[in-house]
Amino acid sequence: MTENPFDSPTLDTTEDVKTPPSKPMKRPLGVTILMVLLGVTALVCLATGVKVVSAASGLEVLGAALGGLMFLLAGLVLATAIGMSTGEKWGWWLGTVGYAISAVVNGVNLITIAIMSQQNSAVGSLYTKHGLRGFFALLIVAYLFQGHVLRFFGLQDWGKGKLFGVLAGVTLGCCVVLAIIGGVVQVLMFGVAGE
DSSP: OOSOTTSOSSOSOGGGOOOOOOOOOOOOHHHHHHHHHHHHHHHHHHHHHHHHHHHOSSOHHHHHHHHHHHHHHHHHHHHHHHHHHHTOHHHHHHHHHHHHHHHHHHHHHHHHHHHHTTTOSOOHHHHHHHHHHHHHHHHHHHHHTSHHHHHHTTOTTSOHHHHHHHHHHHHHHHHHHHHHHHHHHHHHHHOOTTO
């Protein structure tokens, strides 16, 4: 018996009442399409890594490094596909950060092409290629911010502003790290300018 005289004698407290588990949400079609595309991309990265490692006879260190990078990329892409298929929060984060980085890299490529276009007049196809890649990456990021997609990944309680802020910070940090790694690789391969 409880200390409250107004509690029901057949039910000790409302704490004992368990709510039935909610029915799992069906995976959105767009997430399924992204999951399949990511799976195919992981296979392509894996095959490319194998080909680079096996063909790098004269460039052992560089070939092994590029092959290892492709294997790492294949693993990340496969993990993203698995996380998206199961509706895991980390799957959403891996996918969204990956597509955001792609949009930033393609935007930087467009700026680089614009700066270098004075030296080369045949850059129209490069504008189209990088422009479309960046556009589609941004389109996918926008899709991943849709309410039904956020609910599927269990992120509906986060505000979109908070999600976007964290995404922007993580993407910026990843781009800085990638730029530093690129600079180090360039120095290791070609030496410091002026030497």
